[in-house]
Amino acid sequence: MAMNPAGHLAEAVPMQGRYDGLPGQPGAATVVQYTTVNINSEPPKDHIIWSLCCFVYSNPCCLGLAALIFSIKARDRKVVGDLEGARHYASTARCLNIWSTVLASIMILISFIVIIVVSVQAHNAVRTYHSYNYNSRWNN
Incomplete structure (x- = not known):
């Protein structure tokens, strides 16, 4: 050679x-x-660990499951020696993992914002109620 x-x-x-x-x-x-x-x-990365994390922890619209399936297909193609097929499946798995991670992050962020806003409004409502009851007792 x-x-x-x-x-x-x-x-x-x-x-x-x-x-x-x-x-x-x-x-x-x-x-x-x-x-x-x-x-x-180099042989393509199959993103199997990322897909497993997306499947277990963040699975919006079953994107984590789809990413896991494509990662397994990429690994199978890599083992057989079909590197072009493995690259195609790995690319699809990567794209699905990105979407799954972004959507899960947005949902978590929105949940935190909603919890904070509801907590502040509840605190203000309780404070207003107590001040109204306190003032109405002494004015009679």
Whole structure:
């Protein structure tokens, strides 16, 4: 194997079959095909941990479940050796995880805001009620 400047490995792979030389020449010639393998490409990430967290902790509109399914498909494609299919499924899982995380964060933020606003209004209502009762007792 030899490495070219682009970071690829070139390996000689014998072709299947046989090539018979020109008539009158003895023996057969072997044809060699050179293929390049990119050693810099990493297998795609399947985002399985992120998908599990989104499935367990934040699953709005079942996005966490869908992300988990696509992560498992990406892992299966990676194990089989179909890196392009694994990249496609991993990209979809990543997108679903992002949406799930953003929607869950927005829902948590809105919940905190609602709790704070209701608490402040309840406190003000109780304070107003007590001051009204206190003033009405002494004015009679």
